[in-house]
Amino acid sequence: MQESIQKHPEDGFHINQFPMAAHGFFRKYRNLSQWVLIVVFILLPWIKINGLPSILINIPDRRFTFFGISFWGHDAPLLFFVLAGFALALLFVTSVWGRVWCGWACPQTIPVDGLFRRIETLVEGNHIARKKLHETSFDKEKILKRVVKWLLFFTVSLILSHTFFAYFTGPGELLSMSLGSPSENIFTFLIVNTTTLIILLNFGWFKERLCTIICPYGRLQSVLMDEDSLVVAYDAKRGEPRKGGNVKSEERGDCINCFKCVAVCPTGIDIRNGIQMECIACTSCIDACNEIMRITNKPKGLIRYESENGLKGKKKIFWKMKTNIYLGLTIFSVIGLFLFIFNRSGLDITVLRAHESPYQVLETAKEKTLIANHFTLNFKNQSTEKIEVDIIRSEHIISKEIEVIAVTLPVTIPPGQAKKNHIFIKFPKSILEGRSYHKFILHIVTKSKERTQKYRKEITLAGPV
Ligand code: SF4
Ligand code: SF4
Known part of the structure; x- marks a missing residue:
């Protein structure tokens, strides 16, 4: 032995x-x-x-x-x-x-022992036959066995590398790329083939x-x-x-x-x-x-x-x-x-003040000076289903003097997508109470097939002192 x-x-x-x-x-x-x-x-x-x-x-x-x-x-x-x-x-x-x-x-160890060594045994025989083949010089039988073995190794490596990439592209996408011309997806083609080569050498030789x-x-x-x-x-x-x-x-x-x-x-x-x-x-x-x-x-x-x-x-x-x-x-x-x-959270909300001046003074109506602030609302749907987003208008009526104008809402956002919306908030200067800002809560609601969710976003209304 x-x-x-x-x-x-x-x-x-x-x-x-x-x-x-x-x-x-x-x-x-x-x-x-x-x-x-x-x-x-x-x-x-x-x-x-x-x-x-x-x-x-x-x-x-x-x-x-x-x-x-x-x-x-x-x-x-x-x-x-x-x-x-x-x-x-x-x-x-x-x-x-x-x-x-x-x-x-x-x-x-699993592919080496479970796949590649099994193929080797199938083609070249048990450990004694494999060692004998290794020591003999190349003749017709040795060349044939080595060619068959490495062809089978290569086939298994192709399956493994493509399976591995299916985790990154999805099997349907990978299949259509594989059936298309390599020049259409040259980068993927090179990566998949390099991976095949690495798998082949690693499991077939390095073990x-x-x-x-x-x-x-x-x-x-x-x-x-x-x-x-x-x-x-x-x-x-x-x-x-x-x-x-x-x-x-x-x-x-x-x-x-x-x-x-x-x-x-x-x-x-x-x-x-x-x-x-x-x-x-x-x-x-x-x-x-x-x-x-x-x-x-x-x-x-x-x-x-x-x-x-x-x-x-x-x-x-x-x-x-x-x-x-x-x-x-x-x-x-x-x-x-x-x-x-x-x-x-199913929805990522970012509220940003619009790029132009922080506020606009609107025409003075009677004794009131009206101010407008422009904000952009960025919504990103992080869930797996489409959701409808709106502001809760009834909540904003509580502060009767503040008017939220959101003409682009409600909006429906497909899963994984983001949408940008604009809102204008109109308010009398008097709510600033001598300061240049006023904290305001914007109430947002999302509806999807599964549930309705409410979000609160604090924003700062700005105006002249
Ligand atoms: S298999 Fe190893 S440990 Fe067991 S009897 Fe043989 S030499 Fe000894
Ligand atoms: S690696 Fe060698 S020593 Fe360790 S369990 Fe396997 S056969 Fe035994």
């Missing part, structure tokens, strides 16, 4: 290019989770909720749709809660279950090197995890001394030194050397070793999900200060996110 282990220190990367396939309990559930996640990733842009794409990140229009709710550029604070919630949830999960994210949900060389998450493990975090670990107390050397059979531990755990490891490490940064918790070595334990009539779990304290036979503590803080902050972020979403 030892000969089948592939390490390539000569290329500077510690990675097993030809990992043996593992079979067993964890493999079965990883296959299932990989397919579910891949299918969800591909289908999500096509699924509509409330008539909107389930996810659409429309950067030019600064409109972002998530599961039937649209957000606009000014909702950026929401992003804080989303990112903080995700980062804190990851901290919580890592502190309790170690690198479970890497093995079960990471967008790097788990990204996890061991580039990914910062792996390097943070020592900070995030502690002796109670679950990791994929070898039980040295039970396994050692392993078979081999001068160890007498009655003194041997359960490890028969078959190296199967190393042969299946995609990052090429020997888990028996202890917990290592390169371990992506793919669980292949657990399945491989359990199979050996079954054959040798030993209990399963020589390699298993275990904490350092668990390996030492100590009691495991789940609820610790660190874990509680991570969980508390995650819940806080999620609550903040929901509060933000449900308290969002």
